[in-house]
Amino acid sequence: PRNNRVRIVEVGARDGLQNEKKTISTDTKLDLISRLAKTGLRDIEAGSFVSPKWVPQMATSNEILESIIKETPDSKYPINYSFLAPNIKGFEAAMAVLKAAGHTARPDAPKIEFSVFAAATESFTQKNLNCDIATSLERFKPVIQGAKDAGYRVRGYISTVLGCPFEGYDVDPHKVAEVATDLLEMGVDEIALGDTTGMGTAPRTAELLRAMTAAGIRNEDMAMHFHDTFGQALVNTAVSLEHGIRTFDSSVGGLGGCPYSPGATGNVATEDMVYFLESLGMDTGVDLDAVADIGAWITKEIEKPNSSSVGKAVLGR
């Protein structure tokens, strides 16, 4: 039978907000997360345990994590809440919150996940993590191991898979497959392929996914994370669907940008992703009107234009 189910990972509360210059209150972030939890989304990226000097906006991720555990947002379904942790320092900070709140990975507890984040190019890795690719992978090892030992799922991002802000279009798909293979061998449960710059095109997405398959990486172990800077995200989503990928990241209102990718705009909007996937007869489980309302609300709240075409269209403005 045809598999129509598609998983959408909502990254607005992390990728969407991390680049905002103006401090967004913890209450607003928690409000965003609890609104998202009522839309049918089952995967919500909620924060990032990184250096507050590097990414000040994510400095309150400990409060976000604590609140999610203690006052789990209402939802009809269990939701996976994920947090980035690039090194043992970030992982230990997150684990301290989890332990203090008495959280274990029990079936009835809110589900917490960790994400490590690598890249396919050396120059982006230097700018983003202040080290080379090999060192970044070494630093992920204790994070992945510690998370797995404690029963938490781990995602492994790879940035710059279809272009690099410092090295241009020429990113070798075999390098992406090599980093993915390393991450999977280290124990990550899923690879998220990031088109950080939004430079990706349909043929290059197809080429990348062929290289991943040729390297033995299974479609069910991959997610696509498209930024929409060049407006190609949904085209590349179509190519990925055709290849058999069934997990896609997006951010409500099209919020976002990477602090270490100059000029990069937000992720593809969740509203646009849901509309597109449902138009193809895929089942996202997400209520389009509800996410459109949230996109309008949060963009107004942080004084940013709503960059979701679908969101604006369904709301008639």
Ligand code: HMG
């Ligand atoms: P560094 O300066 O080399 O780190 O930065 P260090 O180990 O030398 O430590 C320097 C200071 O940072 C020390 O504090 C550490 O304690 C502290 P000080 O003694 O100066 O007061 N520190 C930390 N504090 C809190 N949490 C931590 C942590 N680690 C060290 N985890 C580091 C290395 C990795 C910390 C830094 O480069 C960093 O934080 N980078 C994060 C960059 C980032 O968050 N980028 C955005 C996320 S990735 C992304 O958006 C792409 C993605 O969306 C996919 C895509 O679109 O492609 C995922």
Ligand code: MG
């Ligand atoms: Mg991103």
